[in-house]
Amino acid sequence: MTTAISLQKVSRHFGAISAVDAIDLDIGRGEFFAMLGPSGSGKTTCLRLIAGFEQPTSGHIELFGETAEGVPPYRRNVNTVFQDYALFPHLNVADNVAYGLMVRGVPRPERRKRAEEALEMVKLPGYGERRPGQLSGGQRQRVALARALVNRPKALLLDEPLGALDLKLREQMQEELKTLQRTLGITFVFVTHDQGEALSMADRVAVFNDGRIMQVGTAEDIYERPASRFVADFVGSSNILPPEFVAHHGGPRQWASLRPEAIRIGRPKRGGAGEATVVSTSYQGAVSRVTLDAAGLRLIVTVPAGRPVPAIGEKVVVAFDRQHVHLMDGEA
Amino acid sequence: MSVAATTLSRSGGPAILEGRGGLFGALSDLFWRRPGLLLLLLLAPPLAWLGIVYLGSLAALLAHSFFSIDAFSGLIVYEPTLRTYGELLLPANIDIIVRTVAMAAIVTLASAAIAFPIAYYAARYARGKWKALFYLGVMLPLWSSYLVKVYAWKLILAKEGILNWLFAKLHMTWLLEAWLSLPVVGGNSLSFSYTGTFIVFVYAWLPFMILPIQAALERVPVSLTEASADLGARPRQTFRHVIFPLALPGIVAGSIFTFSLTLGDYIIPQIVGTSRLFIGQAVYAHQGTAGNIPLAAAFSVVPIVVMGFYLWGARRMGAFNAL
Numbered sequence: 001m002t003t004a005i006s007l008q009k010v011s012r013h014f015g016a017i018s019a020v021d022a023i024d025l026d027i028g029r030g031e032f033f034a035m036l037g038p039s040g041s042g043k044t045t046c047l048r049l050i051a052g053f054e055q056p057t058s059g060h061i062e063l064f065g066e067t068a069e070g071v072p073p074y075r076r077n078v079n080t081v082f083q084d085y086a087l088f089p090h091l092n093v094a095d096n097v098a099y100g101l102m103v104r105g106v107p108r109p110e111r112r113k114r115a116e117e118a119l120e121m122v123k124l125p126g127y128g129e130r131r132p133g134q135l136s137g138g139q140r141q142r143v144a145l146a147r148a149l150v151n152r153p154k155a156l157l158l159d160e161p162l163g164a165l166d167l168k169l170r171e172q173m174q175e176e177l178k179t180l181q182r183t184l185g186i187t188f189v190f191v192t193h194d195q196g197e198a199l200s201m202a203d204r205v206a207v208f209n210d211g212r213i214m215q216v217g218t219a220e221d222i223y224e225r226p227a228s229r230f231v232a233d234f235v236g237s238s239n240i241l242p243p244e245f246v247a248h249h250g251g252p253r254q255w256a257s258l259r260p261e262a263i264r265i266g267r268p269k270r271g272g273a274g275e276a277t278v279v280s281t282s283y284q285g286a287v288s289r290v291t292l293d294a295a296g297l298r299l300i301v302t303v304p305a306g307r308p309v310p311a312i313g314e315k316v317v318v319a320f321d322r323q324h325v326h327l328m329d330g331e332a
Numbered sequence: 333m334s335v336a337a338t339t340l341s342r343s344g345g346p347a348i349l350e351g352r353g354g355l356f357g358a359l360s361d362l363f364w365r366r367p368g369l370l371l372l373l374l375l376a377p378p379l380a381w382l383g384i385v386y387l388g389s390l391a392a393l394l395a396h397s398f399f400s401i402d403a404f405s406g407l408i409v410y411e412p413t414l415r416t417y418g419e420l421l422l423p424a425n426i427d428i429i430v431r432t433v434a435m436a437a438i439v440t441l442a443s444a445a446i447a448f449p450i451a452y453y454a455a456r457y458a459r460g461k462w463k464a465l466f467y468l469g470v471m472l473p474l475w476s477s478y479l480v481k482v483y484a485w486k487l488i489l490a491k492e493g494i495l496n497w498l499f500a501k502l503h504m505t506w507l508l509e510a511w512l513s514l515p516v517v518g519g520n521s522l523s524f525s526y527t528g529t530f531i532v533f534v535y536a537w538l539p540f541m542i543l544p545i546q547a548a549l550e551r552v553p554v555s556l557t558e559a560s561a562d563l564g565a566r567p568r569q570t571f572r573h574v575i576f577p578l579a580l581p582g583i584v585a586g587s588i589f590t591f592s593l594t595l596g597d598y599i600i601p602q603i604v605g606t607s608r609l610f611i612g613q614a615v616y617a618h619q620g621t622a623g624n625i626p627l628a629a630a631f632s633v634v635p636i637v638v639m640g641f642y643l644w645g646a647r648r649m650g651a652f653n654a655l
Contacts (some may be wrong), residue, residue: 051562
């Protein structure tokens, strides 16, 4: 993997707050990389450091092997799709898309041609004469994408680009972004707080918390083998097991995670007591989610459609295979 | 949980609550059912004011400009004629109009140039205490009497004033004198020159230019300038292609103030400047001592026509496209 973007011990402080705290990160060429984390975790600041809107307090940033700190955004060959799209309200769609070409002095006929090509690529051919105000949220998003890609950047940075779209449109755009990234082969760096989005779209994911990276890995790594309680908690619906519980079930005294689908539930044997009480159930189509209370520990279990779902208040026994219990480091 | 469940559970009262009763209760219900009535009640007094007092007097003014004055008796002849407008086109009067319009244009340009950086700072960088200080600084001159401020400026600009003193201390008197020896803009001292008039005009109208520009810039999201830089625009290009076009409605709004205020003012050129008249002074002189109301009215029509052309031109140039 040749490195496209490299952050070495990068920090960004705002007064006493460290938004980004000594981060090391390498993003490969042609990679679809996601930065995932709750709001205020430093993921957007990290993206802005790459774009050049923020300068690092300390540390070193390299873009395609060249030093980037101290270089203004207009001299970086990366483009950004903003969370609010940031389309210029006084320009029509074609002029918005051609803006990057215009400021670089590309002649008007070529500008027109390339802008129309970019609009075709995002499935908005013939929309050039409209104003941004006349477009829907999804269309504005596509224009912002076309405006960034028309410059043929070396990397595309996307700051929560799908946050403002409704579910159906979001799923459709996720698919299109992936296809686009595959056909163009450009490095995509994608900031999101939606773990589903990060895991389903990205080749690799970095999970942020409190200005630090908690874990970097493939979607499978992150989901199946979370490195810490925070990652397990944030990324998913994984159950987090305290050391006592793990020890009680024959493991070491260590925090561990256990995915809901790895837990089986059943009726207690005649005369035997149940280990857990059903607190709530919710039907979700392919599965039903059952929340259990096992002596104060909250456990989420999924029951595939077609299998019996216990009623609220019912006592059940739980079982799981030891190999599905994933141990995590430290206390965190 | 259970306590909350009991206090927050179903209430025992009726589904439709009883009216509040009384006059105000009845009025509230009436206005809710007939929102148009409330609107009418709210708008009628200001519209009556605007229609009768304001537009009415404007119409009377316009009407007077089409009458003329009898040269012998000095009485107004109430017969529609264009003679007064013919009088307006005499070289001496044309001089007054050109002088005033030119001054208004230069004052407007200078105000915009000075106001923009201040407004930009206030909109982009000033936060909290500094923003309060900005508003205070901009509004403070408006709190004191306009007449006192103009006289204060006369003292500053006078030959014995502090500006002369400052130039002398800096050994720059030669510069001031070179400027004052120039034709048109020069004069005996700053307080008796067009330069002085210009300085005081710009000072007096600056708040009216700063505030609209600041309001326009306030509405430009930071992400737009970032997007511009991100797409490769250098700061100068971002200013030209993004910030300026989006601030233009504010600049035009501010320039309407500075332009029309300069066109109509008769106090500043009276106190600071040469003895040559501006439109406002001409109106004052004609309706007062000369008793020539028709000519005064005709002079008053000039700023209205000039502003009309100005707004039409601004619209054609796309100044309001970003609204």
